[in-house]
Amino acid sequence: MPAGDPTDVVRALAERAREASHELALATRATKDAALHAMAEALLARGDELLAANAEDVARAEAAGTPPNVVDRLRLTDERLVAMAQGLRDVAGLPDPVGEVVRGSTLANGLELRQVRVPFGVVGMIYEARPNVTADAAGICLKSGNAVLLRGSSSAASSNAAILAVLRDAVAGAGLPADVVQLVPAGSRETVTALMRARGLVDVLVPRGGAGLIRSVVEGSTVPVIETGVGNCHVYVDAAADLDRALAVVLNSKTHRTSVCNSAESLLVHADLVDTFLPTVVAALQDAGVVVHGDETVARLPGVEPATDEDHAREYLSMDISAAVVADVDGAIAHIRRFSSGHTEAILTRDQDAARRFVAAVDSAAVLVNASTRFTDGGEFGFGAEIGISTQKLHARGPMGLPEMTSTKYVVTGEGHVR
């Protein structure tokens, strides 16, 4: 970590980012895409360097007794480098959000009004473990015209430093200021605090990681924050559901990938299905290796653990699910209002009125009818790139692609108009 007070270090980085952001904001799509392709090529051409640096992180993690699944997420391989490079090329292939005219009109007095997308300026990313996020975030921020300050975890410090060196060389080689992509030292927690207090120098912070990290950034930051990702997603099986489809959607929502924010953590079943679908779905979940934590009614079934309020509120990120019986769609809505984190909720039903009511009354970033919660994803939604999934209501909600990484400004043109 560079010498000096962490706050001063971060402010100096942010000032360089601000300066670089002015040039990046004016760069054409052609220049930005050339930089993205150069970044992709450099990751592959200098793969040995990256793997060597990553080996240091992995060795340190193993020596510290880090669990194997965490070490695995930290590890870079040739395959993962190829995926990182492809991610950058994919971003190059997407339309440039900057300059898009969001709305426009000619006013009654002849003034021409346009609302145009512009970059935020300087974005701070605070994230954990996986080094591929470093390249992903750099690419998305560059394409959306934002200089980025990347604050990864200390466990990936060597990998991130190596990735940054490669990306910065490529950016400079493509004719943009290297300072559009900078690494914030991970040595001390104080650099996170300094980022959170850099109001006026950093335009927006995007924390990505565990609930603890996100909560601390949201509560302590004076820089505007986009809150991402905690998902206590519910699947509600209505009395009028197609039960074969419902079974498939519940299993897919829970077991397709348990470690992600859009996997289901809570199952709600209509009271009419207590003797029919409920035992079937519980047994099927258990057969798939899922531990079911049920309310009083569900807990009467074999192998079901009794659920507390904490279980109903919990984002397990594991082969566990809470389950409750509700009287009807309004009961499901009330349960969701009480326990949901506002990420994704699904209803399974063939009843048009029930679907309509659920969609209208459930206040989450995504509400799905007859589909797996796993579809709440920038890739699945066709955005081409995703910086995270917002669970807040301000600015962006749900999967965030390139347009969500921009602001707008109004451009008004007249010929000497006065009021």
Added chain:
Amino acid sequence: MPAGDPTDVVRALAERAREASHELALATRATKDAALHAMAEALLARGDELLAANAEDVARAEAAGTPPNVVDRLRLTDERLVAMAQGLRDVAGLPDPVGEVVRGSTLANGLELRQVRVPFGVVGMIYEARPNVTADAAGICLKSGNAVLLRGSSSAASSNAAILAVLRDAVAGAGLPADVVQLVPAGSRETVTALMRARGLVDVLVPRGGAGLIRSVVEGSTVPVIETGVGNCHVYVDAAADLDRALAVVLNSKTHRTSVCNSAESLLVHADLVDTFLPTVVAALQDAGVVVHGDETVARLPGVEPATDEDHAREYLSMDISAAVVADVDGAIAHIRRFSSGHTEAILTRDQDAARRFVAAVDSAAVLVNASTRFTDGGEFGFGAEIGISTQKLHARGPMGLPEMTSTKYVVTGEGHVR
């Protein structure tokens, strides 16, 4: 002020607002518009009640030696009641932002994806002095489907309480919960703090008022904030300007109404105009009663006060303007980057390249070419209603109308889709 700890009082109000917001979110446009018309009628029908309550506030202010212009802003008259009522009717006439499909598509797998506008839920407004803001904010929040907690100033406490009583009766009479509009006691500063800390109960805070109020809310709030209003707006007169138009625009920007955030506070003049336009515009400003605070070059002219950096950064809100000579459009851009509050900047020029560069490089909520800064306004932009002018980059930037008071959610419809 109701008994109890201010934090508990505010939390109880917020919980009632949350409950009421569920019903309001599902209300049709017809119901909401009927409530707005009922509110307008009630303000007129019960005008005597309102004027009597307002007279208490005015008497208290006068007894406390409040300056006459501040007392005037506090005062309600028959005319002002009519304007408040008309404002509510105007909001009723605007399209309902809730339910608008922002984007939509059918994905490759047949899933139907729609991004739909939804209310935030509970909005907190913190504002000063003028009681007409109470009715305005109540109307805009109701139409956009948000329950609102109104925290006005203690100087308008009697007026606000009377207005709230009238509005709540009208809302209830129209079949919506009265708790969609609630007043937060203004007696203690602690109720503002409690609003700022009500994360999870209040979805967004909109502070409106002086720079001090806004800064304290922005820096101390854990609830997401939309920052409004501080405007150090610049007018840059380029060498290639039509000088007659430029003179008219400078005068209009500065003197049309000095107390508002979109009035000009800083004049920048191209170096080529030092001996021609500069003395003319300075004399014209002085003739109009404006005190000019100039940099070294400008201060050589008669009657000009020397300007400090503080002058260049200042939002005067009075008949004062700072003035500086810049080498060219890039000099103007650099000066604006250093001193602007990011509200509105205007360029006067007939040079297309200069206009294009200024528009691209100036990072403010509104950038105007050959038009007065006074046009940055929801009414002028044709939005029909305005809750404030955002000077932040997240969520909304520039004048905020009804759509800016909403969030969105994704609605995804399938037929048993799994990944």
